[in-house]
Structure formats: structure tokens, C-alpha cells
Amino acid sequence: MSVRYAILGMLSRQPLSGYDIKKAFAESTALYWSGNSNQVYPALLALRQEGLVESEVQQQNRYPAKKVYSLTEEGLAALKEWLLLPPEAPRTRSTFLTQLAWSDLLSSEELRQMLDGYQEEVNTRLLMQREKARRDRMIPRRTSRESVIWEQIAGHDAALYERELEWLKGLRTALEEVEG
Amino acid sequence: MSVRYAILGMLSRQPLSGYDIKKAFAESTALYWSGNSNQVYPALLALRQEGLVESEVQQQNRYPAKKVYSLTEEGLAALKEWLLLPPEAPRTRSTFLTQLAWSDLLSSEELRQMLDGYQEEVNTRLLMQREKARRDRMIPRRTSRESVIWEQIAGHDAALYERELEWLKGLRTALEEVEG
DNA sequence: CAAACCATGTAAGCTGTTACATGATTTC
DNA sequence: GAAATCATGTAACAGCTTACATGGTTTG
The missing domain is CATH 1.10.287 (Helix Hairpins)
Structure with a gap:
């Protein structure tokens, strides 16, 4: 369930498109998700429905239009709440x-x-x-x-x-x- | 897919029931699966269908009858084959x-x-x-x-x-x- | 007499992966 | 001219988890 919070965290720094988020996951190891579209895009649509993020379509001349998501006040509150949950020990699967x-x-x-x-x-x-x-x-x-x-x-x-x-x-x- | 091989590995030491295997998972951290019935019992049924294990029902007087599984020759061969696959680096999800x-x-x-x-x-x-x-x-x-x-x-x-x-x-x- | 143990299995759900579909643009 | 990048999404499947269903036995 926490890929949602990883996304909210990224948006707490700056508004991003789904594509940007996908790339950020792929480049990070600490944020361990593989960064596949099937995880990012549906999560963003759900978060918007819940009012935790809002989106704005930006037209571009060279590239396809992109949906830029930003954090709402409710989203920031939800993120902070999650940050305060008791931390878990890491799980290694070898x-x-x-x-x-x-x-x-x-x-x-x-x-x-x-x-x-x-x-x-x-x-x-x-x-x-x-x-x-x-x-x-x-x-x-x-x-x-x-x-x-x-x-x-x-x-x-x-x-x-x-x-x-x-x-x-x-x-x-x-x-x-x-x-x- | 490797919970199957973990089960084959356990059976390479001695015949065991599903319940035994479940417990062994729960007690081990290296064999990291949670040891829940939904993982063990269907896996055993599938392995039997594929001929990698065989089962024998043992009646008990105090407790319910148990199905004791043991490794077949094909099962041992499949396990050895898997052991020789190139090892992966560990993945930690924190x-x-x-x-x-x-x-x-x-x-x-x-x-x-x-x-x-x-x-x-x-x-x-x-x-x-x-x-x-x-x-x-x-x-x-x-x-x-x-x-x-x-x-x-x-x-x-x-x-x-x-x-x-x-x-x-x-x-x-x-x-x-x-x-x- | 409640909790835990023995023993097998199923249902429902969440998480995550690879692959697919589409189509323009840019780089090598 | 092929491969990679930009950009959004869907389909199918694999893996794992909690909880349910059943019912006798043993331990505290």
C-alpha cells in the first residue's frame, strides 16, 4: 500500500507527471519499486479520486500532452500521518x-x-x-x-x-x- | 515461484506433511515465506500433479490423518537443476x-x-x-x-x-x- | 473452560511484474 | 532506418497475506 505514499512524497517536493514519477522510481534503489506504468498510473488516478492529489494537463509542442500532478492539503496531511506510523524492520528476501x-x-x-x-x-x-x-x-x-x-x-x-x-x-x- | 523449490529442499532431507512444512517456514527467517496454508497446500498439490513429490496418507489415533509427502527422483533432479541457476543479489524492501x-x-x-x-x-x-x-x-x-x-x-x-x-x-x- | 495445537484446505484481496497498445519525436 | 525517449494507460498473471471453514485433542 505504500507506493501511494512514495508518490505523495515525491509530489511534496514538486509537481510531477506520471512519467516523471516512473523514472524516479526506476533510478532509485531506496524507493524500491520497479517503476512500471501499471503501478504508477492507476495509483495516481486513485489518489486524485480521493482528493490527495490534483492534476493539470499541460500541452507541449514537440511531445504528447502530460498530466502534471500536485499535492493537495489533504494529500500533505495524509503523507505526514503516514510518516508517523511505527517503522518496520527491513525484510530481505534472498x-x-x-x-x-x-x-x-x-x-x-x-x-x-x-x-x-x-x-x-x-x-x-x-x-x-x-x-x-x-x-x-x-x-x-x-x-x-x-x-x-x-x-x-x-x-x-x-x-x-x-x-x-x-x-x-x-x-x-x-x-x-x-x-x- | 521459488516457494516450490524451498518445499522440495525441505523434502530432500526427510518426508514431511504440509503442516510440518508450514511450521518450518514460520520458524525460519532465511526461508522467508510466511508459512501460510494458502501457499503450502496448493503448492504441494501442484508438485504432486507434476510428479515431483508423492504422498502417502498416515492414519493417527489421536490426531487427524496426515498426508506425508516425499521427493521423487524427478523432484530431486528438478531441485538440483534449480540450485545451479545463477544466483541473484538480495533485494531489501525497507x-x-x-x-x-x-x-x-x-x-x-x-x-x-x-x-x-x-x-x-x-x-x-x-x-x-x-x-x-x-x-x-x-x-x-x-x-x-x-x-x-x-x-x-x-x-x-x-x-x-x-x-x-x-x-x-x-x-x-x-x-x-x-x-x- | 479457554487457548493452543494438530491437520487440511479455500476465498478474497493486495502488491508487484512483464508485456501490450498507441503514436509522435529525437538521437545515433 | 533502428533504437531510445516522451507520454498515458490496460491486460494478464505471479506471489504473498489475512482470514475463513472444520473439527478433534491437549495443555494450562
């Missing part, structure tokens, strides 16, 4: 851990290849995330407090991948001891 | 990060309370996870290699929460600097 759980069925060689593949994949993500964080730093912020917050958010996922690589190293060491 | 992203709308006091709430929630999860890991260590393992693997899996989530608390500490320090 298909890899499920594979690893039954990996005793594999040979040593196959297990090693599996770990290699995972390390490479996580490492690629880490590099991508660092690049995203670098570009994120270009976006202007409302206050210096917001600067600090967004900096920390950008670092969050990179840190996650770094820890994952460390954990993997530990796993390898432990396995080497038992496999000889 | 509602908290979304809330934090727009938390510049809150007062310093409200933000502090939000961080307090998150810290407490993550800390509670950490303690629960450590307890789960402790109980996990009681379960017998097939090989010493499997022991090592399961030990590392049990430690994975605890480590995640520990890192999250460290990150939060860093966020607080950075905020104090800017808020004075």
Missing part, C-alpha cells in the same frame, strides 16, 4: 540463501561456482549502487538536514552489499576449513 | 527508508521519535533472530559441510540487523552535527 540451504546436494566444485556467481552478482550491484549514489548527490535538497538524510539513504544499500560480500568471505573461510 | 526519505516534513522531535522507534524494532528483531539461530543449531545436519552452511545462514540475518543498527548510529551522528 533467493540465494534458499539455494544455499540445500546446496549440500552439490559437489564442492559446483558449490564453489555458485559462490563465485553470487559474489560477482553482488559486486556488480555494489558498483551500480555507488554510481547511483554519486548521481543522487547532484539533486538539490530543501534543507541541510534533508541533505544529510538523503546522503545516508544513498549509502544504505551500498553498505548492505559491502556487508554481504564480507559475510560471503566468512562463509568461504569456514567452508575451506571443513573441506580442507 | 518501508522505513521510504518514510525517512520524506522525513524532512517532520519536526526534529518527531524525527527523533521515528528513529527511536526504528531502533527498537530492529533491536527486537535482532534478539528474536539470535534466539532462532540458537534453536536452529539443535537440528541435526547431514554432513559437516552442511553444518557450516546452516551456521552461516543462521548468522546472516542477525548480521544484517547488527549492520542496520550501526548504520542508524551513523545517521544519528550525522544528524546531530547538522541540527546542533
Whole structure:
């Protein structure tokens, strides 16, 4: 249900079209939604019906007309209310851990290849995330407090991948001891 | 689609009833599914239709009869095939990060309370996870290699929460600097 | 005697994904 | 001339969750 609030949050900074919002999701990792049209457009239509956003059609000469959405007072109030809800602990879903759980069925060689593949994949993500964080730093912020917050958010996922690589190293060491 | 493989994995150790599998999901964090009946029972019926598992009804005197499922040769082959698929990087979905992203709308006091709430929630999860890991260590393992693997899996989530608390500490320090 | 456990299953709903449909414009 | 971008939306399906339905047994 919270993609709605992520949208309201984006609109709290500036009016945006559905297309803009879609792009912002695709570029962000903290706002983890994939940014597909089926999530954004219907959500905006629903939010407008509930009076949390309002829209204005802007004609353009080169490109198709766009519907620019902005936050209403009710929308801002709803967003603030949601911000005060008790925070949840993060939920990680790792298909890899499920594979690893039954990996005793594999040979040593196959297990090693599996770990290699995972390390490479996580490492690629880490590099991508660092690049995203670098570009994120270009976006202007409302206050210096917001600067600090967004900096920390950008670092969050990179840190996650770094820890994952460390954990993997530990796993390898432990396995080497038992496999000889 | 991988709840199917998690079930096949469990059955690779020993025959189990749907109820057993449900409980095992509920007790595990690495196998992250909630363990609700609607996921387990239909999956088992489908797996049987596909010939990956077979079932036998066991009568009991005190309790209702149970259907005990076991892995077929085809099932074991399908599981091994899945284990060799290229591993994916973990995906974390943190509602908290979304809330934090727009938390510049809150007062310093409200933000502090939000961080307090998150810290407490993550800390509670950490303690629960450590307890789960402790109980996990009681379960017998097939090989010493499997022991090592399961030990590392049990430690994975605890480590995640520990890192999250460290990150939060860093966020607080950075905020104090800017808020004075 | 209430709550929890054993045991199987179904209904309804929310969230999220890929892919489709349309069509002009701009970049390589 | 193909691919990407701008722009809005829909269809179909996969995954997961809470709650419901049923009914005996055991524990506190």
C-alpha cells in the first residue's frame, strides 16, 4: 500500500507527471519499486479520486500532452500521518540463501561456482549502487538536514552489499576449513 | 515461484506433511515465506500433479490423518537443476527508508521519535533472530559441510540487523552535527 | 473452560511484474 | 532506418497475506 505514499512524497517536493514519477522510481534503489506504468498510473488516478492529489494537463509542442500532478492539503496531511506510523524492520528476501540451504546436494566444485556467481552478482550491484549514489548527490535538497538524510539513504544499500560480500568471505573461510 | 523449490529442499532431507512444512517456514527467517496454508497446500498439490513429490496418507489415533509427502527422483533432479541457476543479489524492501526519505516534513522531535522507534524494532528483531539461530543449531545436519552452511545462514540475518543498527548510529551522528 | 495445537484446505484481496497498445519525436 | 525517449494507460498473471471453514485433542 505504500507506493501511494512514495508518490505523495515525491509530489511534496514538486509537481510531477506520471512519467516523471516512473523514472524516479526506476533510478532509485531506496524507493524500491520497479517503476512500471501499471503501478504508477492507476495509483495516481486513485489518489486524485480521493482528493490527495490534483492534476493539470499541460500541452507541449514537440511531445504528447502530460498530466502534471500536485499535492493537495489533504494529500500533505495524509503523507505526514503516514510518516508517523511505527517503522518496520527491513525484510530481505534472498533467493540465494534458499539455494544455499540445500546446496549440500552439490559437489564442492559446483558449490564453489555458485559462490563465485553470487559474489560477482553482488559486486556488480555494489558498483551500480555507488554510481547511483554519486548521481543522487547532484539533486538539490530543501534543507541541510534533508541533505544529510538523503546522503545516508544513498549509502544504505551500498553498505548492505559491502556487508554481504564480507559475510560471503566468512562463509568461504569456514567452508575451506571443513573441506580442507 | 521459488516457494516450490524451498518445499522440495525441505523434502530432500526427510518426508514431511504440509503442516510440518508450514511450521518450518514460520520458524525460519532465511526461508522467508510466511508459512501460510494458502501457499503450502496448493503448492504441494501442484508438485504432486507434476510428479515431483508423492504422498502417502498416515492414519493417527489421536490426531487427524496426515498426508506425508516425499521427493521423487524427478523432484530431486528438478531441485538440483534449480540450485545451479545463477544466483541473484538480495533485494531489501525497507518501508522505513521510504518514510525517512520524506522525513524532512517532520519536526526534529518527531524525527527523533521515528528513529527511536526504528531502533527498537530492529533491536527486537535482532534478539528474536539470535534466539532462532540458537534453536536452529539443535537440528541435526547431514554432513559437516552442511553444518557450516546452516551456521552461516543462521548468522546472516542477525548480521544484517547488527549492520542496520550501526548504520542508524551513523545517521544519528550525522544528524546531530547538522541540527546542533 | 479457554487457548493452543494438530491437520487440511479455500476465498478474497493486495502488491508487484512483464508485456501490450498507441503514436509522435529525437538521437545515433 | 533502428533504437531510445516522451507520454498515458490496460491486460494478464505471479506471489504473498489475512482470514475463513472444520473439527478433534491437549495443555494450562
